[in-house]
Amino acid sequence: MDVVFIEDLRIETVIGIYDWERKIRQTVAFDIEMAFDNAVPAASDAIADTLDYKAVAKRLIAFVESSHFELVETLAERCAQILREEFGVPWLRLKLSKPGAVTGSRAVGVIIERGVWPDGAGR
Numbered sequence: 001m002d003v004v005f006i007e008d009l010r011i012e013t014v015i016g017i018y019d020w021e022r023k024i025r026q027t028v029a030f031d032i033e034m035a036f037d038n039a040v041p042a043a044s045d046a047i048a049d050t051l052d053y054k055a056v057a058k059r060l061i062a063f064v065e066s067s068h069f070e071l072v073e074t075l076a077e078r079c080a081q082i083l084r085e086e087f088g089v090p091w092l093r094l095k096l097s098k099p100g101a102v103t104g105s106r107a108v109g110v111i112i113e114r115g116v117w118p119d120g121a122g123r
């Protein structure tokens with residue numbers, strides 16, 4: 001089993017617990033690793049056999065841009081749910097960063113892992 005990844009996918013959304021945050025759009029950044037057997041598309045050279053990272057990114061952009069959660073935890077969980085249910089991802093690690101949210105730090109956020117690494121597939 002291998003990984004398909006998306007690094008530093010930046011999306012604007014309404015996110016945050018404070019009143020002022022409900023009135024503005026802020027940038028969040030995603031780093032995502034998704035388990036996938038890349039040997040199949042490597043043999044066929046066909047995009048149809050891949051976990052298409054562009055299709056994944058487009059879906060997340062559409063979802064996140066129209067969302068308005070308070071917590072990064074909730075947004076991360078809902079994105080993980082989309083990846084698992086709509087793209088059939090068996091295991092994923094998702095880092096959701098909120099750059100500049102805490103003075104003195106570059107970014108804050110959460111990292112979640114969901115699903116199970118497929119049996120017998122070494123890592």
Ligand SMILES: Nc1nc2c(c(=O)[nH]1)N=C([C@H](O)[C@@H](O)CO)CN2
Nearest residue numbers: 015016017018070071072073101102
């Ligand atoms: N664990 C979390 N802590 C905090 C969150 C959050 O979503 N998860 N959010 C905030 C505020 O919205 C903050 O980002 C505004 O600067 C504070 N702590």
